[in-house]
Amino acid sequence: MRTVLLASLRTHTRRYGAALLAIVVGVVFIVVTAALSSSVRNGLSAGIGEPYAGADAVVDDPSPEDAARLIDAAAKSGADAWMIGWTTQQVARDGKVLDSSADVGQVPDRPERRWQKLVDGRFPSGPGEAVVDVNAAKVGEIGVGDHLRVGTGTGALDVTVTGLVDSPSTYSVASVYLLWSDLARWTDRLYVTSLAWSGSGDLAAARGAIDDVVPDADTVAVDAYVQKLQKDVNNGVDVIAIVVLLFAAIALLVAVLVINNTFAILFAQRARDFALLRCVGATRRQVVRSVRLESLALGVLAAVTGVLGGLGLGHGLVALVRHQWPSARLGPAEVAPVWLIAAAAVGLGVTLVAAWLPTRRVVRVSPLAALRPDDSTRVSTRTGRVRVVVGLAVVALGLAALAAAVAASSPPVLVVGGAGTFVGVLLLGPVLVPGLIRTAGRLAHRALGPVGRLAAGNAVRNPRRTAATAASLLIGVTLTTAVLTGMASSRTALSAEMDEQYPVDLAVTGTATLPPDVVTRLGAIDGVDGAVSVPGAPAEIAGLGKVPVVAEPSGAATGVRPVLHGDLPSVGSRQVVVPWDLLGDGVEPGDRVVVTVGDRSARLRVVGGEGWGEAALVSTSTLHRLAPGAATQAVWLRAADGADPQDLAGSVEAIGSPVGAGLQNGLARRSYVDVQLDVVTGGVVGLLGIAVVIALVGIANTLGLSVLERGREHALLRALGLTRRQVRRMLAAEAVLLAVVATLVGTTLGVLFAWAGVRALVEPAVDGAHVVLPWGQLALVVATSALAGLLAAVVPSRRAAKVTPAAGLALE
Amino acid sequence: MTDLAASTRGLTKSYGHGDTLVHALRGVDLDLPAGRFTAIMGPSGSGKSTLMHCLAGLDQPTSGSVTVAGRELAGLDDDALTRFRRDHLGFVFQAFNLLPMLTAAQNIWLPTELAGRDRREPALAARFEQVVDTLGISSRLTHRPAEMSGGQQQRVAIARALVTAPAIVFADEPTGNLDSTTSAEVLAFLRRSVRELGQTVVMVTHETEAARYADDVIVLTDGQIASRVAA
Numbered sequence A: 001m002r003t004v005l006l007a008s009l010r011t012h013t014r015r016y017g018a019a020l021l022a023i024v025v026g027v028v029f030i031v032v033t034a035a036l037s038s039s040v041r042n043g044l045s046a047g048i049g050e051p052y053a054g055a056d057a058v059v060d061d062p063s064p065e066d067a068a069r070l071i072d073a074a075a076k077s078g079a080d081a082w083m084i085g086w087t088t089q090q091v092a093r094d095g096k097v098l099d100s101s102a103d104v105g106q107v108p109d110r111p112e113r114r115w116q117k118l119v120d121g122r123f124p125s126g127p128g129e130a131v132v133d134v135n136a137a138k139v140g141e142i143g144v145g146d147h148l149r150v151g152t153g154t155g156a157l158d159v160t161v162t163g164l165v166d167s168p169s170t171y172s173v174a175s176v177y178l179l180w181s182d183l184a185r186w187t188d189r190l191y192v193t194s195l196a197w198s199g200s201g202d203l204a205a206a207r208g209a210i211d212d213v214v215p216d217a218d219t220v221a222v223d224a225y226v227q228k229l230q231k232d233v234n235n236g237v238d239v240i241a242i243v244v245l246l247f248a249a250i251a252l253l254v255a256v257l258v259i260n261n262t263f264a265i266l267f268a269q270r271a272r273d274f275a276l277l278r279c280v281g282a283t284r285r286q287v288v289r290s291v292r293l294e295s296l297a298l299g300v301l302a303a304v305t306g307v308l309g310g311l312g313l314g315h316g317l318v319a320l321v322r323h324q325w326p327s328a329r330l331g332p333a334e335v336a337p338v339w340l341i342a343a344a345a346v347g348l349g350v351t352l353v354a355a356w357l358p359t360r361r362v363v364r365v366s367p368l369a370a371l372r373p374d375d376s377t378r379v380s381t382r383t384g385r386v387r388v389v390v391g392l393a394v395v396a397l398g399l400a401a402l403a404a405a406v407a408a409s410s411p412p413v414l415v416v417g418g419a420g421t422f423v424g425v426l427l428l429g430p431v432l433v434p435g436l437i438r439t440a441g442r443l444a445h446r447a448l449g450p451v452g453r454l455a456a457g458n459a460v461r462n463p464r465r466t467a468a469t470a471a472s473l474l475i476g477v478t479l480t481t482a483v484l485t486g487m488a489s490s491r492t493a494l495s496a497e498m499d500e501q502y503p504v505d506l507a508v509t510g511t512a513t514l515p516p517d518v519v520t521r522l523g524a525i526d527g528v529d530g531a532v533s534v535p536g537a538p539a540e541i542a543g544l545g546k547v548p549v550v551a552e553p554s555g556a557a558t559g560v561r562p563v564l565h566g567d568l569p570s571v572g573s574r575q576v577v578v579p580w581d582l583l584g585d586g587v588e589p590g591d592r593v594v595v596t597v598g599d600r601s602a603r604l605r606v607v608g609g610e611g612w613g614e615a616a617l618v619s620t621s622t623l624h625r626l627a628p629g630a631a632t633q634a635v636w637l638r639a640a641d642g643a644d645p646q647d648l649a650g651s652v653e654a655i656g657s658p659v660g661a662g663l664q665n666g667l668a669r670r671s672y673v674d675v676q677l678d679v680v681t682g683g684v685v686g687l688l689g690i691a692v693v694i695a696l697v698g699i700a701n702t703l704g705l706s707v708l709e710r711g712r713e714h715a716l717l718r719a720l721g722l723t724r725r726q727v728r729r730m731l732a733a734e735a736v737l738l739a740v741v742a743t744l745v746g747t748t749l750g751v752l753f754a755w756a757g758v759r760a761l762v763e764p765a766v767d768g769a770h771v772v773l774p775w776g777q778l779a780l781v782v783a784t785s786a787l788a789g790l791l792a793a794v795v796p797s798r799r800a801a802k803v804t805p806a807a808g809l810a811l812e
Numbered sequence B: 001m002t003d004l005a006a007s008t009r010g011l012t013k014s015y016g017h018g019d020t021l022v023h024a025l026r027g028v029d030l031d032l033p034a035g036r037f038t039a040i041m042g043p044s045g046s047g048k049s050t051l052m053h054c055l056a057g058l059d060q061p062t063s064g065s066v067t068v069a070g071r072e073l074a075g076l077d078d079d080a081l082t083r084f085r086r087d088h089l090g091f092v093f094q095a096f097n098l099l100p101m102l103t104a105a106q107n108i109w110l111p112t113e114l115a116g117r118d119r120r121e122p123a124l125a126a127r128f129e130q131v132v133d134t135l136g137i138s139s140r141l142t143h144r145p146a147e148m149s150g151g152q153q154q155r156v157a158i159a160r161a162l163v164t165a166p167a168i169v170f171a172d173e174p175t176g177n178l179d180s181t182t183s184a185e186v187l188a189f190l191r192r193s194v195r196e197l198g199q200t201v202v203m204v205t206h207e208t209e210a211a212r213y214a215d216d217v218i219v220l221t222d223g224q225i226a227s228r229v230a231a
């Protein structure tokens, strides 16, 4: 049997090519995931403890006020404290916005505590000086000596860049670092991860000193804190790696289908060989053993190729990213041997599992089969009724579960329903898919004539094979379209919420009354769709200091070019709506405060709100009472669709800064959320894309193997008058029919699942959420798969068209 | 006068090169009269199929000329040859004559469809009826090949070859897979198509029994014409 095994490996290896590719891609996926996650882990872990060097203790997650108090207390007591944290501020140079949301952190006062590594220039020696992260400097083309404006409006700070620094750790990196004396002005907008305390060098003493200032502070030893950070990093990376591996599992599941199909087809084609072997005296066991060894050899080859390919690709990718984008801060890739072994084992296991059933079928070949005329192209028997009945029942149960999940908003029931429906559809595949292809085939017949009908006929002649091929594509497409639809629905829900939260794209608010021409100048900016002058006056609110008051201009939400996305809070004539970030210290919602404009004043009840800039909102009548001659205090702008928030902010600042107006950029936050959604959608679709690619390899594979089977038929067709091009077109049409039908079924399922998911999970949670079909994206999915079907047909159809009629017929 | 359906001059065909060189045909000069049933006979490997393939434009000769239905085949490219076959020739092979996924009727209409002709053309429709009746397969038209016996399949194949009224029908061992009774039936049908429909048929066979149905018998040995017998 050795000679038989080796000979068949030699002859058939080429036919295993596509199956091999399917497993290799799956294994590569795993190894690359391991390489990338190790690189991210190393990048995140590098230098993680350095900001705390020299500290006696670390205060974990203090409130910004506590952090400020501790830093001040340390300075007074001769100890030293510095915080690791940020405030997000706009950074501009010469009125041009470099970054609308830059992280601004602290550079410690004492030189020996400065954990940032100086790359160029010098550290700040006093207020009004800053150092900038080298990577941020590269992006914004910032150099030593540049003058930057950090923040907007009254709180803006002008600084000179004295140096460029690099952060040893991703966990503490900021774009701009200021001395505490400058940074403290944004205390109420700080996010502090931790505070390092350095005193006598003793943990207990430090704890005591800290407790004196902030009694309930969470003070821990430096080592313990760094270990905790390291653990957070590991957990975070592990979670991401597991999510990515989930996609690898999906890709491998698709690979199983592809290989299983390959084995089934190849063994069917070789049934006569097996029968002949049995005729000449091979035992059943010997035949099966040789076939199993064949799949084992294939599995080993795939596993080894996959591991090596994965290592190459993983290290290559990491090296490329580290070289091209140092700011991504990836560490070196180190794939642990256990990963390699696991990936290889998975590849091998997947192959053996996929080969198991087809090899069992080989056992059933009777020696007599060799003596019967070749029946490899015989139209296979009808699918069992049992299968159809079971399939229908499972689909019905699945749909019922989906309906129940929608009614009860229950995620587990949703998963059960989705899985049930999907499995049922897979069971029905051998009936459903050929049925749909036959229907679609009528269109193909109309479009391509007899070639179209031949293609449709070919596509359905082996329902099981067709269904298996379609199933592999179905998985990826169903998940992709479900994600796209789910994301589109969430996006609309979110965007409704964003309309409420950021009703104004860009709010330009003056500290003093704005010159009357500002509104026309702002409105003329490229990318601004509408501008409205907002009446108001500089005011003084008791307990809050100078805060301008404004009233909603009439028609801002409804005008010909409405400036507002959503409604502003309705303000009663005895109310004042104060931005949330001004509230908290002393003045709380519900308090009554005196608002004074010039020599007039009113007692108003405080309500919290935000979204229109740094001003308090009052009703028109109240404003009229306080400032009868109210002039332009602010200008609200509506950005054109697709306008770049950064560019727009720059142009607006150029006009606003000289007249002392601050900018609130709602557009930037809104587009930040949009970008996040895009990234998540893109990432998920990209990862699913690998499963889809494997499925397309499967289509090419099925088609290629079928072409080998149909050599005679193609020769006959050529003899009867089919041109080469028509042969190619016939096979392309077959692949496209298969791909498009599988995609349409997948899209239907995906949309159904997304509908159920949105109804069950999103609608109860978010007001006004509803299912939105991203028609464009769905059409793109179908078009892409049709195109991919064409692509999958290229190699097989070329091979098929090459057969000359005489050669094909001579295969006797 | 007798029209020539096809003729060859100095037709040679070799396969392979060097050690594996095989001369399948060595200078064949042949005239095939129209309206007759010609059998090409000879032992296995004598070049019968090769000759038929060259005659039918299924294969390119190494040298020499082939004229079929007044058309010189040399110089036609693959597409032109394909169209020529589709429009002027019919084929019956030993096995795998029919496409398994099409019904008998669809198989019969296939060349017509490929040629883009409308099967409702009165002449075509009448021919279809006539051929199907003559071959006795009208009750099998909706069956697929898998549901038919070997003899029935061959009759469908003959119907397909005849329905377009081609200049020549080529049959390569059409009875090779059939028992003697069925063979006799199929051969009788081929002869009737010559007698009753005025068809030209060229049949390759190695069975002397089969050759007895033919009007002319050409014997091939070792790639050359050994004898020519008119019945």
Ligand SMILES: Nc1ncnc2c1ncn2[C@@H]1O[C@H](COP(=O)(O)OP(=O)(O)O)[C@@H](O)[C@H]1O
Residues within 6 Å of the ligand: A807, A810, B015, B016, B022, B023, B024, B042, B043, B044, B045, B046, B047, B048, B049, B050, B051
């Ligand atoms: N495609 C081919 N490649 C190589 N040799 C071939 C090929 N086709 C036929 N031959 C050789 O040409 C000779 C004639 O073959 P063929 O015409 O099939 O004979 P017949 O049909 O009379 O049995 C044989 O020796 C055969 O081996």
Ligand SMILES: [Mg+2]
Residues within 6 Å of the ligand: B048, B049, B050
């Ligand atoms: Mg032959």
